[in-house]
Amino acid sequence: MEEVVGGFEPKIVGFTCNWCTYAGADLAGTSRKKYPPNIRIIRLMCSGRLDPMFVLKALLNGADGVFIGGCHPGECHYIKGNFYARRRIAALRTILKQLGLDKRVRSEWISASEGDKFARTMKDMAEEIKQVGPNPMRDKIL
Amino acid sequence: MKGTELNYEDLEGFFQGLLDNKVIDALIMPHRVGNKVSYMLVRDKEKVASPESVIFAPSFGVNAANVVKGWMIDNKVGIVAKPCEIRAAIELIKLKQLNEESVLLITVDCSGAFKNEDYAEHYAEIGNLVDSAKLKELEGKGISIREACAICENRLADIGDIIIARINGKVGVAGLTEMGVKALSAVGLPLEDKDLERREEKERIVAEARKRLEELPKIDSVEALEAFLQDCIVCKNCRDVCPVCYCKECFFDQPLGNPVGGDLLNLAELRGAIEVPANQLLYHLTRVYHVCTTCVACGACEDACPKSIPLTRFYPVLAQKVQEIFEYVPGKDTKEPLPFTTYEDEELEECLR
Numbered sequence: 001m002e003e004v005v006g007g008f009e010p011k012i013v014g015f016t017c018n019w020c021t022y023a024g025a026d027l028a029g030t031s032r033k034k035y036p037p038n039i040r041i042i043r044l045m046c047s048g049r050l051d052p053m054f055v056l057k058a059l060l061n062g063a064d065g066v067f068i069g070g071c072h073p074g075e076c077h078y079i080k081g082n083f084y085a086r087r088r089i090a091a092l093r094t095i096l097k098q099l100g101l102d103k104r105v106r107s108e109w110i111s112a113s114e115g116d117k118f119a120r121t122m123k124d125m126a127e128e129i130k131q132v133g134p135n136p137m138r139d140k141i142l
Numbered sequence: 143m144k145g146t147e148l149n150y151e152d153l154e155g156f157f158q159g160l161l162d163n164k165v166i167d168a169l170i171m172p173h174r175v176g177n178k179v180s181y182m183l184v185r186d187k188e189k190v191a192s193p194e195s196v197i198f199a200p201s202f203g204v205n206a207a208n209v210v211k212g213w214m215i216d217n218k219v220g221i222v223a224k225p226c227e228i229r230a231a232i233e234l235i236k237l238k239q240l241n242e243e244s245v246l247l248i249t250v251d252c253s254g255a256f257k258n259e260d261y262a263e264h265y266a267e268i269g270n271l272v273d274s275a276k277l278k279e280l281e282g283k284g285i286s287i288r289e290a291c292a293i294c295e296n297r298l299a300d301i302g303d304i305i306i307a308r309i310n311g312k313v314g315v316a317g318l319t320e321m322g323v324k325a326l327s328a329v330g331l332p333l334e335d336k337d338l339e340r341r342e343e344k345e346r347i348v349a350e351a352r353k354r355l356e357e358l359p360k361i362d363s364v365e366a367l368e369a370f371l372q373d374c375i376v377c378k379n380c381r382d383v384c385p386v387c388y389c390k391e392c393f394f395d396q397p398l399g400n401p402v403g404g405d406l407l408n409l410a411e412l413r414g415a416i417e418v419p420a421n422q423l424l425y426h427l428t429r430v431y432h433v434c435t436t437c438v439a440c441g442a443c444e445d446a447c448p449k450s451i452p453l454t455r456f457y458p459v460l461a462q463k464v465q466e467i468f469e470y471v472p473g474k475d476t477k478e479p480l481p482f483t484t485y486e487d488e489e490l491e492e493c494l495r
Contacts, residue, residue, distance in 0.1 A: 053393070056427045061413075074487065083485035090493035091434050091464045091481075095427075098460055100363045107494045137364070141415045142423055 010064035010129040014041040015050050019077035020111045021069025027115030028122075035119040036126040039067060046070070047107075048081025052092040055105055059096075062138025065129040068107035069118075075111065082109070103132050143305075144323050145316025145336035150194035153306070153313065158187040159329035160220055166246050166325075170206055171222035172196045177265040178258060181206055183219075195270045197222055198308065202255035202288060205442040207231040207385035211239050218244050224252040226294065226440035228302045229473025230385035233436045236480050239388050246325055247302030253277065254291035257445060271308075289454040290441025293355040295348045298340055301474060307338045314338045358455050364423075370456065371426060373449040376419040380443035380453055381429060386436040386472075394425050430460050435481045436472050437461035467493060 016022040022043045028035060044050060047070030055066045068089060070082040089107050096102040106128075108121050148156065160166050161184070171193060173182045179201040184190055206223040207230035213219070221231060228249045234240040253272050255261075261268060264285050272280070277287060286292070299305035303322030307314040316336050317323035326333060361367050378394060381387045393399040401409060401420055410416045439458035447453055465471065467490065468481040 052431050053424075053428050056424060056431070060424055060427075080485065083487075084482065086490055086494065087468075087482055087485055090467060090490040092431055093493055094464045094467055095430055095434060095460050098362065098463060099367060142413075142417050 008130060008134055010038050010126060010134070011062075012039045012065040012067055012125060012129060013058040013063045014039040014067040014069065015044055015047070015054065016041055016067075016069040016110075017047045017049075017071060017077075017082070018043055018045045020071035020075070020109075021047075021118065023112035024069070024110040024114045024118040027112065028118045029115075031115050033115055033119035035122040038065075038126045038129070039122055046076065046078050046081035047085035048076070048078065050085055050088070052088050055092060059101060059104060059135065060137050060142055062135050064104065064132075064135045065125060066105045067121075067125055068105070069110050069121075070107070072109040072111055104129065104135065143316040143318055143336055143338060144326070144333040145305075145314055145338065146326075146331050146333055147309075147336075148313050148315055148331075150313060151192075153194045153197070154190060154192060156315065156329060156331070157190045157193055157220075157222070160246075160325060161185070161187040161190070163328045165218070165328045166220040167217040169220040169222065170209060171220075172199065174199075177262040179203065179261070181209060183209075193222070194313075197250050197306070198253070199261075199270050200253055200255045200268060200272050200287065201258060201261040202291070202441070202445065203258050204383060205230055205385040205440050207234055207240075208383060208442065210234070210245065211385060211388060213244070214239075214241050215244055216241075218246060220246040220248055222248045222250060222306075224255070225249050225296045225299055225301065226252070226290075226438050226473075227385070228299075229296065229438040230440060232301065232473040232476055233386050233438065233480075234388070235476050236478075237386070237388060237436070242476055246304070246321065248304045248306065249299035249302040250306045251299045251308045252291075252294075252297045254287035254294065254297060256285070256287055260285060288441050288444070289358070289452060290439055290444065290458065293351050293358065293454070293458070294439065295351045297347055298344055300339075300344075305338060307340070309338070309340075355459070358459065361456055361459070367426075367456075368423065371422060371451065373451060374422050374426070375449060376422050376425055377448060378425070379446040379448060380457075383442045383446040384429075384433065385440065385442065386433055386438065387429065389432075393428065394421065399425075426456070430457055433457065434461045434464040435468065435470060437465075438472050 058066050070085055076082045093102045110118050169184045172179050174196045179199045180203050206221055206227040228247045235242045299307055303319045304317050316338050317326045361370050437458055441454045444453040470481050
């Protein structure tokens with residue numbers, strides 16, 4: 001694990017699907033890939049289970065970033081769950097974009113064999129969110 | 143399209159004919175109450191009196207589609223309303239909140255509408271019928287149409303089963319669907335090929351509407367949104383009057399969405415302090431997501447807001463961008479699938495990260 005020297009360490013809430021991205025994260029761990037420890041993973045059975053409200057709630061409760069992971073389009077365990085998820089995430093991010101919040105939400109298709117991609121994505125995202133800065137919602141009275 | 147031309151006075155006979163010939167069992171249409179306009183549900187044809195003086199009236203009370211939301215009945219009901227209301231009804235059909243076979247959608251041309259209270263106050267000046275020249279003149283006197291109407295691109299009737307268009311001192315009545323054409327021939331109208339597209343006028347309206355949209359103050363950050371919603375009391379009127387907000391039990395009426403007592407104390411402990419009534423921001427953000435593909439920009443939410451928050455600057459404006467990425471225009475066609483019920487194998491990747 002990289003050494004944390006003070007500074008801002010973002011908290012990222014991750015929603016990953018059981019069959020691909022969660023397994024991908026598992027593979028990253030078992031194959032001892034290094035990635036920053038900023039993500040807190042919540043496992044869903046499918047990215048299609050993600051209610052965009054989860055993302056809104058996480059952001060309003062002060063999460064610095066939200067990561068959504070699913071199987072590659074066309075490889076969903078439930079055939080088409082991630083196709084629907086893709087539409088929902090695109091719509092949600094379009095709304096968030098107008099409020100300047102879209103940089104905090106990111107999704108990626110990561111299969112069970114892509115431990116490396118998971119580690120890389122986590123590293124990228126942690127860096128990105130560090131650039132964006134802490135979520136001001138955390139300290140607000142909402 | 144198949145249609146014919148009528149005089150304004152002939153509309154009474156037309157609507158009565160629809161009821162008389164059992165084309166429909168009932169009719170929802172505007173009627174006049176003093177200086178105001180509201181909707182009535184008619185079963186006795188005698189109650190339809192000089193509709194021409196009221197169906198084009200530039201006043202917006204409720205969205206008529208909201209009245210029929212959830213009516214899964216076998217009887218047939220005609221709805222005479224403005225384009226935005228009919229568009230909402232079409233969305234409700236797609237959302238399975240309305241039976242397509244049980245409604246006859248009759249769209250009338252709209253010139254833009256005033257808020258109920260503005261219309262009642264200035265009725266003497268506004269009158270029953272307005273055109274764009276008259277609107278300009280009234281605007282000069284400080285009497286403006288609703289913001290939602292100013293940014294509306296769909297004022298001309300071009301959807302539904304039957305359209306009633308205003309052309310050169312007459313009305314053009316035409317059927318757009320098989321059901322509509324059948325209804326017109328059932329009341330004995332001589333049908334001929336009629337072109338009521340009015341492309342040039344439409345282009346003019348669209349250009350004007352886009353200009354007005356650009357001029358609206360933008361809500362471009364969470365801070366701006368917080369300030370915008372500062373007066374919100376979370377009464378949820380905007381949800382109740384929204385024609386396309388239709389959940390049987392809203393999340394924000396359930397314990398998680400509407401926490402009380404101990405739940406609220408726990409939340410306050412978690413964050414140190416919370417705003418009450420709770421979930422103000424989450425409520426509006428969730429709602430804008432829920433209606434983002436189906437919002438017809440009718441502005442009913444703004445009219446219903448007891449705190450006069452100009453919600454037109456929020457809901458339709460944010461929703462429009464979402465509708466753009468799906469290239470979807472709500473309420474255009476009952477056959478077009480809702481964006482969230484369909485997908486393509488390759489799409490939208492640029493919107494995800």
